[in-house]
Amino acid sequence: MSTSLLYHAFGIRGYRYTRTDYDGGSVTFHVARDPSTCRCSACGSTDVIRRGEVPRAFRSLPIGLKPTVILLRVPRVECRACGVVRQVEVAFADARRTFTRAFERYVTELGRRMTIRDAARLTGTGWDMVKGIIKRDLARRYAKPKLKHLRRIAIDEFAVARGHRYMTTVLDLESGAVVFVGDGKAASALKPFWKRLRPSGAKIEAVAMDMSAAYRKAVRENLPRAVIVFDHFHISKLFNEELTELRRDLHRELTDGLQRRVLKGARWLILKDPANLDEAKDEKRRLKEALKLNEPLATAYYMKEELRWFWMQPGKAFATSFLDGWLRRAQASGVKVLQQMAKTLALYRSGLLAYYDAMITSGPLEGTNNKIKVLKRAAYGYRDHEFFKLKILSLHETRYELIG
Numbered sequence: 001m002s003t004s005l006l007y008h009a010f011g012i013r014g015y016r017y018t019r020t021d022y023d024g025g026s027v028t029f030h031v032a033r034d035p036s037t038c039r040c041s042a043c044g045s046t047d048v049i050r051r052g053e054v055p056r057a058f059r060s061l062p063i064g065l066k067p068t069v070i071l072l073r074v075p076r077v078e079c080r081a082c083g084v085v086r087q088v089e090v091a092f093a094d095a096r097r098t099f100t101r102a103f104e105r106y107v108t109e110l111g112r113r114m115t116i117r118d119a120a121r122l123t124g125t126g127w128d129m130v131k132g133i134i135k136r137d138l139a140r141r142y143a144k145p146k147l148k149h150l151r152r153i154a155i156d157e158f159a160v161a162r163g164h165r166y167m168t169t170v171l172d173l174e175s176g177a178v179v180f181v182g183d184g185k186a187a188s189a190l191k192p193f194w195k196r197l198r199p200s201g202a203k204i205e206a207v208a209m210d211m212s213a214a215y216r217k218a219v220r221e222n223l224p225r226a227v228i229v230f231d232h233f234h235i236s237k238l239f240n241e242e243l244t245e246l247r248r249d250l251h252r253e254l255t256d257g258l259q260r261r262v263l264k265g266a267r268w269l270i271l272k273d274p275a276n277l278d279e280a281k282d283e284k285r286r287l288k289e290a291l292k293l294n295e296p297l298a299t300a301y302y303m304k305e306e307l308r309w310f311w312m313q314p315g316k317a318f319a320t321s322f323l324d325g326w327l328r329r330a331q332a333s334g335v336k337v338l339q340q341m342a343k344t345l346a347l348y349r350s351g352l353l354a355y356y357d358a359m360i361t362s363g364p365l366e367g368t369n370n371k372i373k374v375l376k377r378a379a380y381g382y383r384d385h386e387f388f389k390l391k392i393l394s395l396h397e398t399r400y401e402l403i404g
Helices: 002-012 103-110 116-124 125-141 187-200 211-220 232-253 257-265 267-271 283-292 297-313 318-332 337-345 349-353 363-379 385-391
Strands: 016-021 026-032 048-063 066-079 085-087 152-161 165-172 178-183 206-209 227-230
Touching: 002 026, 002 048, 026 048, 048 103, 103 116, 103 125, 116 125, 125 385, 152 363, 165 187, 165 363, 178 187, 178 385, 187 211, 206 211, 211 227, 227 349, 232 297, 232 337, 297 318, 297 337, 318 337, 318 349, 337 349, 363 385
Parallel strands: 026 066, 152 206, 206 227
Antiparallel strands: 016 026, 048 066, 066 085, 152 165, 165 178
């Protein structure tokens, strides 16, 4: 093998090829360094005294399915300037690594297209080595996202595991990138984010979030000029939870077996968007039958659907009039669920109407949280908490490739 091929094929430059060994299905290339080029790896001085050699093996790019090893006797030198004995720097590998930079780039590319286990099997290396390479690459590119450009963000939490374990995410609504991942769902989870945000010079105009008192207080204290928008996704979620409880209460009160079956079968139909009801499965008729069984349930259902129009008004004045009218009708309905919802929405009235000031939602963040769930399930969980955070921070550039 020529020295030129060693450089072009394996990225190794400045070394002399000596021989090749074939053993156990692997290929080992022996290379050597010209003694006259040795210098101190700390100060770069060429005024050194040779103090022997240390044999080191480095994994490199495979040839087909055969693993490849670069074997180098690394010179040890005593620097006259430093007065310390050190190994000279290896030009094609990072310090304290047992693989070349070319091999590291190769594994990184594999990690973007397959699981860590598959990449480890393909390269014939250990799972931990592949994971370490991928983690270092993610840390280099995503550990500290730039915050200066932030203008509109969304804040939400997601469950990590059972036992009320949560993580908080902050999403840049303009780029779709997660810019922060914190532990827990209290105000303290956002403290590292505020610490990095202050010196960044970012001018955040609006924040989309749920009705969490902890988040609301944290945003008010750290972003006093930002508009807080309560997203309609969380309003709908809250309303659906109340509607589910009402249906359960009605189901328990019914004594007729047929009526109980009808109401039980309508569990998901009541929560479903009317536009998504499947006519082939006769879902519209089944929903009507369920609503006929109880007037309070029907009233709550139609009021829930009517509330969707709040986010479709032509302007803030129309939205204000619509919301006030809806709240009056809900209070006068006599249905406990609607009266409770009316009190809740009246309490968060300014945050609801703020939608027409900023016109943002946390929908993109909800989509990202779903991707995080897929990421977690695909890996059957993450033992390395920091690695999990780095994977989340890189989600906006993740590409899923289906085989078949």
